Amino acid sequence: MKIAEVEVKENYLLxxxxxxxxxALSANIFGKTTKSVKAVDEVNLYVKxxxxxxxxxxSGCGKSTMGNTILRLIEPTEGKIxxxxxxxxxxxxxxxxxxxRDIQMVFQDxxxxxxxRMRVFDVIAEPLRTHGISKGKELEEMIxxxxxxxxxxxxxxxxxxxxFSGGQRQRIGIARAIALHPKLIICDEPVSALxxxxxxxxxxxxxxxxxxxxxxxxxxxxGIPAVKYISxxxxxxxMGEIVEMASKEKLFSSTKHPYTLGLxxxxxxxxxxxxxxxxxxxIENDIPDQINVKEGCRFYSxxxxxxxxxxxxxxxxxxxxxxxxxxxxxxxx
Amino acid sequence: xxxxxxxxxxxxxxxxxxxxFSGKVKRWTNLLFQSKTGTAGxxxxxxxxxxxxxxxxxxxxxxxxxxLTNMLKPPAWLEGxxxxxxxxxxxxxxxxxxRILIGTRVSxxxxxxxxxxxxxxxxIVGIIxxxxxxxxxxxxxxxxxxxxxxxxxxxILVFLAVFEPSIMxxxxxxxxxxxxxxxxVVRGEVLSIKEREYVKASRSIGSKNIKIMKQHILPNILSxxxxxSALSVATTIILEASLSFxxxxxxxxxxxxxxxxxxGRNYLATNWWIATFPGIAIxxxxxxxxxxxxxxxxxxxxxxxxxxxxxxK
Numbered sequence: 001m002k003i004a005e006v007e008v009k010e011n012y013l014l015x016x017x018x019x020x021x022x023x024a025l026s027a028n029i030f031g032k033t034t035k036s037v038k039a040v041d042e043v044n045l046y047v048k049x050x051x052x053x054x055x056x057x058x059s060g061c062g063k064s065t066m067g068n069t070i071l072r073l074i075e076p077t078e079g080k081i082x083x084x085x086x087x088x089x090x091x092x093x094x095x096x097x098x099x100x101r102d103i104q105m106v107f108q109d110x111x112x113x114x115x116x117r118m119r120v121f122d123v124i125a126e127p128l129r130t131h132g133i134s135k136g137k138e139l140e141e142m143i144x145x146x147x148x149x150x151x152x153x154x155x156x157x158x159x160x161x162x163x164f165s166g167g168q169r170q171r172i173g174i175a176r177a178i179a180l181h182p183k184l185i186i187c188d189e190p191v192s193a194l195x196x197x198x199x200x201x202x203x204x205x206x207x208x209x210x211x212x213x214x215x216x217x218x219x220x221x222x223g224i225p226a227v228k229y230i231s232x233x234x235x236x237x238x239m240g241e242i243v244e245m246a247s248k249e250k251l252f253s254s255t256k257h258p259y260t261l262g263l264x265x266x267x268x269x270x271x272x273x274x275x276x277x278x279x280x281x282x283i284e285n286d287i288p289d290q291i292n293v294k295e296g297c298r299f300y301s302x303x304x305x306x307x308x309x310x311x312x313x314x315x316x317x318x319x320x321x322x323x324x325x326x327x328x329x330x331x332x333x
Numbered sequence: 334x335x336x337x338x339x340x341x342x343x344x345x346x347x348x349x350x351x352x353x354f355s356g357k358v359k360r361w362t363n364l365l366f367q368s369k370t371g372t373a374g375x376x377x378x379x380x381x382x383x384x385x386x387x388x389x390x391x392x393x394x395x396x397x398x399x400x401l402t403n404m405l406k407p408p409a410w411l412e413g414x415x416x417x418x419x420x421x422x423x424x425x426x427x428x429x430x431x432r433i434l435i436g437t438r439v440s441x442x443x444x445x446x447x448x449x450x451x452x453x454x455x456x457i458v459g460i461i462x463x464x465x466x467x468x469x470x471x472x473x474x475x476x477x478x479x480x481x482x483x484x485x486x487x488x489i490l491v492f493l494a495v496f497e498p499s500i501m502x503x504x505x506x507x508x509x510x511x512x513x514x515x516x517x518v519v520r521g522e523v524l525s526i527k528e529r530e531y532v533k534a535s536r537s538i539g540s541k542n543i544k545i546m547k548q549h550i551l552p553n554i555l556s557x558x559x560x561x562s563a564l565s566v567a568t569t570i571i572l573e574a575s576l577s578f579x580x581x582x583x584x585x586x587x588x589x590x591x592x593x594x595x596x597g598r599n600y601l602a603t604n605w606w607i608a609t610f611p612g613i614a615i616x617x618x619x620x621x622x623x624x625x626x627x628x629x630x631x632x633x634x635x636x637x638x639x640x641x642x643x644x645x646k
Contacts, residue, residue, distance in 0.1 A: 068533075071537045073533055073536055073537055100537065104538075105534065107530045107534060112529045112531065113531050113533075113534055114531055115531040115552075116553070116635065117552040126538060126540070127538040131538075131539065173534075176534070176538075
């Protein structure tokens, strides 16, 4: 069954159907786009309540663009983003404003995601003030509470972002994201700018908060280990498309897409006996030209198993086992 | 490597100090006395403002009074000079010191207020153009470009041909010619700042555009804005001087430093003091304002620490 035909089920918090974002590069005299980068091209996925959906893919595959379109920070070209049964792309600005309370974001770079001229207090207070949740003494108490929830001290509320380390800044960013008690948090590579030891702390904080606050995460990352650690299900993205989506266990134990296998193999294994024992797929070459995308499977130019069919016919994302989707004519077994 | 625990940062600083008004004042004064140039700048600016306000009371001679018996007297320390006219007299026997003191008013008023006018217009246009982008940006910036293409002196000449030159008219005309520079600089800054993640974060929260501009964009372009404003006060005082030099500035019997330079130009070879002392007044004032501007930029940046020794980083 194609993923586009999967019905929106009760426990789906978010379902994305046929999402596209094409960035125009040049237009003809009538304003019609003649050349564009297909940053996101036909993304289909769903996120269940309370789970973490990890999204992996190499740099430039469109993961962040996709994350941004969910909150309409970037307006998608077409598609549907169904959140709690409503298509976000059809909402009026006023209705969208209400939905923003339920979806928040944690950003990649903790050094540019906090305004250097705002005190931590005001950074965390911004969403609460914007939505008129509280003010005065009550607001203060809420912010001190949030700071303590993310493992900072209330006495640090009066400091400026530059007085904190990267990990602490990311905690501030997380405090800002949970301030409104959202249902969904989109984590856009939240640990990729941090040291490895700090990464684990931030990931553990996210997991702890998920349990306490019944959060659902979309966790975008380019490193397999972090995504594997935090996610329940993982979607693999390649050149603007989801090529494989399955539960974490299935994705690693019975990988179906050659690209996924390549990504998994790219993770260094410390033990040499284990390293030599495994089946290797090494992805060569770079991502092909994203402006003049050739027909057929996007991965054809780098795939060790490509055939003529792959060259001409584009595979769609199909459910091959229960909740295991793959876009490949010849899935691995 | 740092480990993020609560014990990570020493909790010595009292919570309330930084945000309260007295805490701010304390930080500002600390930073001021750390910076020698800042202190000098502030002292110069305060004294210049003081002189401008009380010029009437402190002038030793009426600045417009002709006294042909005392014409072209050199400064007091030169042969033939007298302590009655410390900086000498000009070709009509007017006391140069008194004229410099009274001229402070015009130069300062024109310098400061035309920069304020230009700055406000430029800031608004620049932020709107940079923030909204698209056709708004194109329209505004093409307008700015065409404005820049007109020689400003021509624009001022036309303007002053229509309106009688007065302090007010000078302020307006200089303000209206200079805002384009601000608009360009501010737009450039906005373009870079609006792509920062904290702006995106604010947008994702649902903040309105006006609020994003006020809370995130404006504070972050302020430091470069202050620096160009301070430099601009300087160039404006000089522009006023050159307008007066062309005879288009302040008309007699009012005095400005620029007008004094004009008066002195015919006597440079023989009676150098007529043009030199107002020139020195311009240099000192301009330096004072630039020093103060630099200090202000440091103060407004939260990264500048109050150190026990030495100036701001």
